[in-house]
Structure formats: C-alpha cells, structure tokens
Amino acid sequence: MQTYHIPVMTKEVIYYLDCKPGKIYADCTLGGSGHATAICEKIRPNGILIGIDQDKDAIVNAKKILKPHLSNTRLFHGNFVNLPEFLSESGIPKVDGILLDLGLSLHQIDSSGRGFSFRKEEPLDMRMDTGSGIKAGDLVNELDEKELEKLINDYGEERWARSIARNIVKKRGLAEIKTSGQLAQIVCDSIPAKIRSKQKIHPATRVFMALRIAVNRELEMLSLFMENVPELLNPEGRLCILTFHSLEDRIVKRKIKEMEKECVCPPGFPKCVCNKTRLFRILNKKALRPGKEEIEANPMARSAKLRAAERV
Secondary structure, eight states, rough: OOOOOOSSHHHHHHHHTTEEEEEEEEOOTTTSSSSHHHHHHTTTTTOOEEEEESSSHHHHHHHHHHHHGGGEEEEEEEEEEGGHHHHHHHHHSSSEEEEEEEEEEEHHTTSSSOOOTSOOOBBBBSSSTTTTTOOOOHHHHHHHHHHHHHHHHHHOOOOOOTHHHHHHHHHHTTTTOOOOHHHHHHHHHHSSSSHHHOOOOOTTTTHHHHHHHEEEEEEEEHHHHHHGGGGGEEEEEEEEEEEESHHHHHHHHHHHHHOOOOOOTTOOOOSSSSSSOOOOEEEEESOOOOHHHHHHHHHTTTTOOEEEEEOO
C-alpha cells in the first residue's frame, strides 16, 4: 500500500502544542493524519481532536487512519478559515492548540491526478478542494501575458517570469495547454540552458507553486486565518504553523510578532493611545528547521519551518 503522506517535524509539533490528556486540539490541515494520530495518542482518553482538510481524499483517509480514535475526533471537510463554524457545530467555544501544516501531501503530488507534479502528464487542475471553481488550466490559458507574468513573479518569485509568460501565451495560441507535462516543458524551454543546469530545483517548481497558490487562494486564506486565530484559543493555548515557502512564512512571522507587541504607538509618545493588548508569546524566536536525519528520510521536509506561539 502506497504511503499517503509522511508528517514533518512531528516530535517538535507535539512538543510545542503541549498536548495533554483531556485537552482539545484542532489539526486544520489533516493531510495524511500523521500529526493527528500523534495528537490523539497524547490526549487520550477524553481529549478531543477537531480535524479539518479541504481535500476530500484526506477526510476519507483520516476516517481509516484515525479509526482507533474516532470517538475522540470530529472530522470536517473545508478550509481552515472555517474553523470557527466547525467549533460552533461541535459545541466548542475555544481550543487548547491549533496546528496548520501548509505543505502539499505526498498523495496530492503522486496520486491525486490533479497536476500538482511537474514530473507527470496530468490535467492542469491544482485545486485542493475539487468542488471549488477556478483551475490552474483556466489561469494558464485565459490570463493575459502581463497578468501571467505578475502571478509567476509575485507568487513564485521566479526570475524568468516574463520569458515564461511570453512563451505560455505563444504556445497556447497554437493549442490549449492542457497538462502539467506540457506546462513544465514550456517553462523549461523558457529558461536558458546554462541557468537550468545550475539550478538545484526543477525549473518548473516556482511556476507550479505560483499557480497552486493562486488557484487555492492560499496567502489570502492564511492572512484571514491569522487575523482571527487569537479568538479561537484558550489562555495558554498553543499555535503551531509549518510553512514551506517564504511568502507563507513571512505572513506568519509578521503577524505573530505584531500580536506579541503590547503597544504600537509611535516612539516618543508620552502615553499609549492605541490601547493594544498583547495576544501571544512567541515560543521560538527563530523558526525551527528539520534535522539532517529527517531530511534524508523525507526530502519533502527540507524547506519546512515551524513557528509556535502561546495565547496570553
């Protein structure tokens, strides 16, 4: 049986979530349920896990993996921004810990058939939730050249965004770009061979990431979630977030730092007028990275960063 996903930095996640028997935790990105299983084992016998994922495949998998813990779990299909509604539906006002793992699952890359992998010939879909609207193929074939360049540059931080966008428009003028394999080849052909030979990652990595972010509105959803998360945690409740690229990490880092501050009045003000209160205490000033052994065992962990904070 193929592995659905290998969880990243599980020991560190459990440590910073401070999982204890009888407490309530929310794993808002179930993936392969590896983190969820570890949480359930720590909160027995009467703790509760709220499990969420926008990919229906992950929910189906979770029902199998978490079968020994189903009496302690509440599973929901949806985006993590919907956590308040799911908590209300469960009769739970706040939780003692929240986990977000913002990486792709191994299943999505290898077995979903949705075009997440640039090494396969699959339809250009890239939706986490197949019930949602726009697909990657829609963006590739419908955005104008300037819009494509901006998307690839802003979300993929790709140096060759202009050349890639120009070639996408040129190729789709001949025939619709339908598959991940077609797109990957166009990207490769848009980058000079000398540059490609020196790159440590596949030339299409950043373009595929940019499209996935746009299709799933990932940065928008994360920013919205970070605005509301303090109200979802009990005092001393923990927030743990695993990010896998700089744009995500920047949002998380900036927002946690902002919520740790007590006063944001300009320097020199004789008296505080902002009336801001401290919401979080940062638990790790510098993002944690996976160790060498974990990266060797699971290369998908190499870009992971873990940030944790405690509600005050």
